[in-house]
Amino acid sequence: MFKWLEKNLPKIVMAPAVGLIGWFVYGFVLWTLYISFTNSKILPKYELWGVGQYVKLWASRKWLISVDNLLVFTALFLIFCIVIGIILAIFLDQKIRAEGVLRTIYLYPMALSFIVTGTAWKWILNPTLGLQKMFIDWGFENFTFDWLVNREMAIYTIVIAGVWQSAGFVMALFLAGLRSVEDEIVKAAKIDGAGLFTVYWKILLPMMRPVFFTSFVILVHISIKSYDLIVALTQGGPGISTTMPALFMTQAAFHKSQVGLSAASAMMMFMAVAAVIIPYLYSELRRENAR
Amino acid sequence: MQDNLQTSSYKQLEQKSKYTNMFLRWFLYFVLILFASYFIFPLYVMVVTSLKTMEEIRQGTLLTWPSSLNFDSWLVAWGGRGYGAGDTFLRPYFWNSIKMVVPAVFFSTFIGAMTGYVLTKWRFKGDQWVFLFLLFGCFIPFQAILLPMARTLGVLGISNSVIGLVLVHTVYGIPFTTLFFRNYYVSVPTELVKAARIDGAGFFKIFFKILLPISAPIIVVTVIWQFTQIWNDFLFGSTFSFGEAAPIQVALNNMVLSSTSVKEYNVDMASAIIAGIPTLIVYVLAGKYFIRGLTSGAVKG
Numbered sequence: 001m002f003k004w005l006e007k008n009l010p011k012i013v014m015a016p017a018v019g020l021i022g023w024f025v026y027g028f029v030l031w032t033l034y035i036s037f038t039n040s041k042i043l044p045k046y047e048l049w050g051v052g053q054y055v056k057l058w059a060s061r062k063w064l065i066s067v068d069n070l071l072v073f074t075a076l077f078l079i080f081c082i083v084i085g086i087i088l089a090i091f092l093d094q095k096i097r098a099e100g101v102l103r104t105i106y107l108y109p110m111a112l113s114f115i116v117t118g119t120a121w122k123w124i125l126n127p128t129l130g131l132q133k134m135f136i137d138w139g140f141e142n143f144t145f146d147w148l149v150n151r152e153m154a155i156y157t158i159v160i161a162g163v164w165q166s167a168g169f170v171m172a173l174f175l176a177g178l179r180s181v182e183d184e185i186v187k188a189a190k191i192d193g194a195g196l197f198t199v200y201w202k203i204l205l206p207m208m209r210p211v212f213f214t215s216f217v218i219l220v221h222i223s224i225k226s227y228d229l230i231v232a233l234t235q236g237g238p239g240i241s242t243t244m245p246a247l248f249m250t251q252a253a254f255h256k257s258q259v260g261l262s263a264a265s266a267m268m269m270f271m272a273v274a275a276v277i278i279p280y281l282y283s284e285l286r287r288e289n290a291r
Numbered sequence: 292m293q294d295n296l297q298t299s300s301y302k303q304l305e306q307k308s309k310y311t312n313m314f315l316r317w318f319l320y321f322v323l324i325l326f327a328s329y330f331i332f333p334l335y336v337m338v339v340t341s342l343k344t345m346e347e348i349r350q351g352t353l354l355t356w357p358s359s360l361n362f363d364s365w366l367v368a369w370g371g372r373g374y375g376a377g378d379t380f381l382r383p384y385f386w387n388s389i390k391m392v393v394p395a396v397f398f399s400t401f402i403g404a405m406t407g408y409v410l411t412k413w414r415f416k417g418d419q420w421v422f423l424f425l426l427f428g429c430f431i432p433f434q435a436i437l438l439p440m441a442r443t444l445g446v447l448g449i450s451n452s453v454i455g456l457v458l459v460h461t462v463y464g465i466p467f468t469t470l471f472f473r474n475y476y477v478s479v480p481t482e483l484v485k486a487a488r489i490d491g492a493g494f495f496k497i498f499f500k501i502l503l504p505i506s507a508p509i510i511v512v513t514v515i516w517q518f519t520q521i522w523n524d525f526l527f528g529s530t531f532s533f534g535e536a537a538p539i540q541v542a543l544n545n546m547v548l549s550s551t552s553v554k555e556y557n558v559d560m561a562s563a564i565i566a567g568i569p570t571l572i573v574y575v576l577a578g579k580y581f582i583r584g585l586t587s588g589a590v591k592g
Contacts, residue, residue, distance in 0.1 A: 009494045010413035017406040017425060017465050024462045025428045028436040035438065044442070088326060091319050104578055105327045108334070110585065111574035113523030115540045116567040119547050120333045123340065123556050124353060134352035164330065169585060176586050225432050228525040232544055249434040250530065259438060266434040277430045281423065 029270065036263035044259055053264035062240055063265065066248045069155055073162070073244070074223040080163040081219055082212070085170025090200055092171070093178050103175075106168035114165065118232020121161040122148070151241040154234050158242060161229060166222060170215045177211040178204060210287075217280045224272055245269050341365060341561035348556055364557035368546075368565055379549065381565050383535070384542035388522060390453050391538055395460035396517045402461070403468020403513060404506070408498055410469070411476040412484045422473060428466030437530055444531055451532050459531060460521045467520075468513050471584070475509035476502065508580070515577055516584035519570050539566045 005012075039049040057063050088106055092099055109117060124130050127146040135143035147153035181204060189199050227246035230236060236243035236251075245265060252262035340348060341364050342357040371380035406425070410418050440459060441450065449455035479502065487497050528538040537545070543566040547559050574581050 006493075010409040011415070013405050013494070014409045014421070017402050017469060018421060020402075020462050021425055021428050021465060024436065024440070025431055025466075028439040029431065031439040032435050044438070084326070087322070091323050094319060096319070096323065102323055102327055104575070105330050107578070107582065108571065108574055109330065111519060111570045111581065112567045113525065113540050113570070115523075115525050115544050116563045117333075119543065119559060119563040120337050122547075123559060124333060124336055129348060129556070130353060134354065137352050164333065168330065172582055172586055221430065225434075228540075231525070231529075232547070235548075246432070246434055246526075250437065250526075253438055254441075254530065263438060266432070266437070269432045270435040273430055273432050277427075281426065285419075285423070 032263045032266050032270075035260060036267050038260055040260040040263070042257040042259065049260070053260045054268075056261055057264045057268070060261075062243060063245075063248055065240055066243045066245045069242060070224065070244050072155055073159060073226070074220060076156070076159045077162050077166070077223050078216065078219050080159065081167045081170045082215055084163065084167040085215065086174055086205075088167070088171040089174035089178060092175060103172075106171050108168070109165045110169050112165070114226075114228035115232045117161055117165050118229050121157065121164070122233050125157050125160075148234065149238055151238050154238060154242045158226075158230060158233055161233060162223070162226065165229075166219065170219070173211050173215055174208060177208050181207060213280070213283075217276055220276050221273060224269060224276075337560045337564055341368075341557055341564055343557055345555060345557060364555070364561040365565070367555075368558050368561040379542070379546050381539060381542055381546070381562055384537055384539045385565070387453055387536060388539040391456045391460065392518060392521050395457045395464065395521050396514055398457070398461040399464030399468045399517055400510065400513050402465055403470075404472045404510070405498075406465070406469045407472025407474075407476050408502060410473050411479070412481060412497070412502070413494070422469075425466050425469050428463070429470065433463070433526055437526075441531065451534070451536050453532075453536055455531055456527060456536075456538065459527050460517075460524065463527075464517050464520065467516060471509055471513045471516070472506075475506070479505065511577065511580045512584045515573055515580050518573060519581070522570050542566075 034046075035044050036053050037048050037050060038045050039047075039052065092102060096102065125145070125148045127144075127149060130145075132143060132145040135145070147157045185203065186199055189203055194202070225246055226244060227250070230242060230244055230247055234242045236247050246269065249262050249265045249269065252258040252265060336353050339355070339357055340353070342361055343351070344361060344363075347355075347357060367380065369380060369382055369385075371378040371382075410422055444450035444455045444459075447455075449458065483501055484497055487501055492500065523540060524538070525540045525544065528541040529544070532538065532541065543562050546562050
């Protein structure tokens with residue numbers, strides 16, 4: 001008995017982690033998957049009902065708006081975060097004075113919660129006393145900036161706040177990437193007469209492929225899960241113009257007694273994330289094994 | 292003659308590139324500072340707004356400096372106005388968050404350290420798969436587990452309690468903490484462990500005598516990461532708790548949304564700063580470890 005215990009001690013120590021994740025992650029996802037095939041309303045029911053919830057989901061105007069918003073948000077969020085992140089990383093990489101201070105400033109939003117961020121931006125963007133008033137007081141009398149309460153534009157306020165929060169993170173990833181490149185490569189290129197622009201555009205950025213990939217995966221992941229920021233900034237409004245899948249899911253589950261429908265929407269989100277993550281994990285593991 | 296010409300044109304070129312270089316330098320700093328002001332702007336606005344009276348807020352702009360340093364809104368945000376019912380303030384929820392964060396960070400870090408240790412120093416057949424199995428937990432959208440989690444907490448009788456949130460945060464922190472420790476211990480030479488085993492040291496002795504003493508950096512990274520994640524969480528807090536058991540982010544959101552009488556932006560901003568200050572302090576004091584957690588741990592396998 002003692003021998004057996006000693007031999008299996010490592011596995012016993014690891015058991016809590018494996019057990020907890022097995023139950024609370026895999027078990028729960030399977031439970032949600034099962035419920036998405038039932039006609040559960042307020043409480044979960046366990047008789048199978050087929051794909052009715054998915055049909056209902058994709059016929060729901062609110063869900064379609066959510067998906068549409070998610071696509072718009074993800075595209076803009078990705079482009080702005082990556083472009084700003086790369087510009088800042090390359091500029092900071094030029095032996096800048098006070099680099100540490102600047103880096104700290106670019107990255108501090110990552111330490112704040114989306115609720116804090118959302119609260120701050122909501123105040124800044126509010127049309128009566130915020131930015132709009134600032135510009136009017138400065139003499140731009142016809143200046144209007146009412147995106148927060150404008151159905152067409154409200155989604156872009158979420159992009160503004162989201163980019164503000166996450167662009168510094170992309171900067172940190174790229175800066176780390178650029179710093180890991182051997183000096184020799186840059187020197188050799190310069191001796192061959194390449195200008196700074198060419199060095200970055202033709203040599204260094206193409207070498208950053210893995211960093212692009214990582215940033216892409218993390219940012220898409222953040223955007224699919226975005227929930228807090230919308231709650232704090234617009235609550236999905238005006239109307240339902242800024243609703244997104246994560247918001248749709250929690251509202252259906254906990255406010256509208258549509259447990260089956262919310263499970264179906266959760267599974268759609270799960271599949272979207274899996275479609276991005278599985279290829280990523282696969283390539284990461286392959287890279288590690290190749291090392 | 293020929294030679295002369297060449298040198299002079301070369302000199303001209305150098306002269307020119309000196310000016311373009313200087314211009315580029317200025318441009319560089321201009322852009323960097325421009326972005327820095329974009330990033331600092333909301334924090335500045337938050338701080339000055341929280342120090343103004345509502346009268347000043349209506350009269351000035353976002354940027355105007357308060358006429359006097361007035362911490363009244365901070366006191367109201369933290370301790371309320373003292374008129375009983377309907378008076379919401381952050382103090383009790385701040386303590387809820389502390390009571391939730393401390394045990395959750397401790398348990399998840401401990402479990403992660405142990406699991407990372409086994410996965411790297413007591414390797415067995417299929418350990419790669421176990422790692423992948425745990426790693427995938429970093430990525431699942433939590434919406435896919437909210438419904439069963441709500442039921443489970445109900446069955447266990449710990450829904451709407453700090454204990455329930457400790458459990459939730461511990462469990463969903465394990466994939467990250469395991470990832471951190473596993474990646475750190477992978478680079479510790481296995482020979483060290485093998486030698487200790489030959490000397491008769493057991494499983495726990497090796498961990499506490501060999502690995503733990505050199506684990507300080509990764510413990511700091513993990514604790515900071517978990518602290519930030521759990522302190523800033525809103526999804527779990529708002530789904531599994533309400534009323535008195537709510538953590539601070541939920542309370543902040545409720546305070547800002549509650550539209551009783553006139554909107555007090557100065558109190559809102561003071562509340563937001565109070566909710567953000569613990570993680571901000573950690574970031575300023577230990578930024579290096581914070582960034583390390585973000586970049587190395589955020590997803591790398």
